[in-house]
C-alpha cells in the first residue's frame with residue numbers, strides 16, 4: 478500500500494538521490510510539468526539511468542510521462558521501460574480509452590524488455606482536462622487492470638476550465654467544480670477497487686495545513702497523498718496509518734458482530750453499529766495489513 482508518493486523532477490540527479498533517502502513509499506520521477514521543454518532529453522536520460530541503477534524496490538519507483546497526445550510521451554515510455562519502473566503516472570487523461578492505449582504500449586515495451594507482461598501498473602491523474610469531468614463512467618465500462626490508483630488535479634484543471642483561481646478567496650476552500658473533481662475521483666476509484674490518492678498540497682512550508690488536509694482526505698475515503706517536497710512525506714505516512722485506537726476500535730466492532738451472529742445491528746459503548754460500520758472496520762484492518770506487508774517486505 479502506497480501512502481506517500483513524492484514527485485521528483487526527472488532532470489535533477491540531486492533530488493532523485495535525495496528522494497531515495499526519504500521515507501516516501503513511492504517516488505514519481507517526473508518528465509512532465511516540472512521539466513522544461515529544453516531539458517526533456519536530459520530528464521529522460523537521467524531518469525532511465527537512475528531506474529536501471531536502483532534495483533532495490535523497497536521504495537517503488539514510478540515515472541510520470543507526458544500526456545499521450547503529446548509527441549514526447551512515446552519517447553518517454555521507450556526510454557524508461559528498460560529500467561522496469563513499478564508504474565507509470567499518466568497526466569491529462571481524458572477517459573479510460575487513454576489508459577487502455579497506454580496499457581497496450583506497455584505490453585509491447587514489456588515484451589521488448591523481457592519484463593513480465595502486466596507488471597507495470599498505472600496511476601491515472603483523472604481530472605486535469607475539461608473532458609475528463611464528463612467521462613468517469615468509462616472507467617466502469619472497460620478499463621485496463623493495470624490501473625491501480627487514481628488521483629485528481631486542481632492546477633491543470635483550472636487552466637483547462639479558464640478559471641483564474643481554484644479556491645474561494647475568503648474561505649480558501651476549493652470551488653465547486655474542483656470538489657466535484659475530487660468527489661468523482663474518489664467514487665470512481667472506489668467503484669473499480671483502485672486506490673484513491675489525495676492531491677498534492679502545494680504550500681510545502683505549511684506542514685500543519687498539510688496534516689489537516691491529509692486527515693480530511695482520509696475521512697473522505699482517500700488512501701495516501703501525492704507530495705512535492707521531502708518534508709511532506711513523513712506527515713502523509715503518519716496521517717494515513719491507522720492509529721492504535723482506530724485499530725482497537727475496528728477489532729472491537731468485528732468482535733461484537735462475531736459474538737452476535739445473525740444480527741445486522743448491534744450496540745457498542747452506547748452506539749448503534751450496522752453493516753457499513755462492519756465494512757469500515759474491515760477496511761481499517763485490511764489497510765493495516767497492507768501497510769505491514771509493505772514495511773516487512
Ligand code: COA
Pocket residue numbers: 483484485486491492493495496507510511677705706707
Ligand atoms: N524531491 C527530492 N528532493 C527535493 C524535492 C523533491 N521533490 N524538493 C526539494 N528537494 C530537496 C532540495 O534539493 C533541497 O536539497 P538540499 O538540502 O540538499 O539542498 C532540500 O530538498 C530542501 O529543499 P527546499 O530548499 O526546501 O526546496 P527548494 O526551494 O529547493 O525546492 C521545489 C522547492 C518546489 C522546487 C521542489 O520541492 C520541487 O522540485 N518539488 C517537486 C516539484 C514537482 O515535481 N512538481 C510536479 C508535480 S505537481
Ligand code: MG
Pocket residue numbers: 510568632633
Ligand atoms: Mg500538471
